[in-house]
Amino acid sequence: MVKPCREKVLQQDNVYCVFDQEKISDFSPDMLSEKYWLKQNAVSGSAQGRGTTWFISHQEQQWVLRHYYRGGLIGKFNKDSYWFSGQKNTRAAREFSLLLTLEQLGLPAPHPVAYRVKRQGLFYRADLLSTRIKDAEDLVAILSRESLDKSLWADIGATIRRFHDHGIYHHDLNAHNILLDRQHKVSLIDFDRGEQRAVKQSWQQANMERLLRSFRKEQNKIPGFHWQEDNWHMLQQGYRQKN
Known part of the structure; x- marks a missing residue:
């Protein structure tokens, strides 16, 4: 039986984070930035899509770090900024919640690790950390x-x-x-x-x-x-x- 995610909230000024203590006990908001992992020499690879997806190795765990980017025509003018209408409505919070549901249902998908939302006035930018499917x-x-x-x-x-x-x-x-x-x-x-x-x-x-x-x-x-x-x-x- 899959254990429920022990979600914990960490808020510092305009930065709001949620993380699963069972997967990441030493959490820091900086962990939602590729610069942090590059300094730790913990980046094991990357993939190019709409943006760069980073593969992270941390304490024998394999994770995926992804920044949220806009697509389509609007993405040419506004690459990663979204209208803020509440924390639960952010792209990161909604995907984290859905991944948690998938984990509890036992469906084959990544598990949620943490997410970060950075407020900037009426807008926000966001990042998600999830587990990597092995091999x-x-x-x-x-x-x-x-x-x-x-x-x-x-x-x-x-x-x-x-x-x-x-x-x-x-x-x-x-x-x-x-x-x-x-x-x-x-x-x-x-x-x-x-x-x-x-x-x-x-x-x-x-x-x-x-x-x-x-x-x-x-x-x-x-x-x-x-x-x-x-x-x-x-x-x-x-x-x-x-x-």
Whole structure:
């Protein structure tokens, strides 16, 4: 049984933090900055997306540090500042809370470690620290070099179905946000703007259609990408099967 997250709040002037004491007993707000970890020589790697995602090694734990960046057209003018309408409504607080729910449900996703919200007048910037899925790669990286067998596609579909059966909406379900580890266990990551919704609604189909568009996009973009339409049917078969 998963132990409940022992959340603790730390507030210093315009900085508001929440952290899980079971995962990070020596917490400092500076830990939500990559500069802190670079000084500690604790950065084990990074990945580029909308911004830089930092991989952290700390006391035999592996974490992921992510700053919240805006996308789309507005991101060209305002890269990381959001309107403040209460701590519980911040992007970081909502994702932290959802990751906690996923942990309690036993779903394969990162666990929440800490988040930080920095107020600046009517706006805020935010950062999130979560656990890293061990020895895992995203599907785009894997399919760029090799194909998957039918059973793995079915496992991916079945895993997504587990999330959907619990009403877990993933705002950006795409091939980059599905991981496979060395034992071929499937996990989902990046739950920014995700939420728990009523089960069996139209959003589930829209979620799957978004994922299909993602595979087709990567196939058109990456030469030799190991994905075909038949793979989608294999994934759907796993999705339709009751777990």
